Amino acid sequence: DAGITQSPRHKVTETGTPVTLRCHQTENHRYMYWYRQDPGHGLRLIHYSYGVKDTDKGEVSDGYSVSRSKTEDFLLTLESATSSQTSVYFCAISGNGGQGIYGYTFGSGTRLTVV
């Protein structure tokens, strides 16, 4: 979608190295989310943000941290990558509350491989 971009699209990293994924939006939406997608698990929420510097944990937050210093950017950091964090990571935004009544807009995803 034009209003949300993720970078990088693909990354291979070594176990134990730090990794930062970036989500950038041009919609001025308040809510931003990081999900990971794994076969058999669907999408699981890692962290989300409901405003600048306002973040909260999702169901699979261990090993991840986030930051949101301005409305348009939401960063996901793996402090010390492990093989279990190999996944496809999706960022999403929501413009009218977190319930998603107008739908979440998803980025194209980042495929992360930890070797």
Add this chain to the structure above:
Amino acid sequence: AQSVTQLDSQVPVFEEAPVELRCNYSSSVSVYLFWYVQYPNQGLQLLLKYLSGSTLVKSINGFEAEFNKSQTSFHLRKPSVHISDTAEYFCAVSVTQGAQKLVFGQGTRLTINP
């Protein structure tokens, strides 16, 4: 907390056949329900949603879903599928009060065979 269960991980069907993808949810409070579709190598897109009112909701490409409160279900149906419907489908739920996030099911991979 709310949760979503999609009962089938994979559904293979022949082109022009009908299909039903099953979704059950669990919540102690009122919910909003959604179906999202993910085409290969893409992000998710909203397919349809139930917020209130009529329990039968429809998408522009022929899918429909019915909210059944007594059975806590929101199954997705299409009377005649096309090759282009090949995708993964996700059911999702949020609560109507105080929710700040969507909870997704495990996904159902729909494969259309010619």
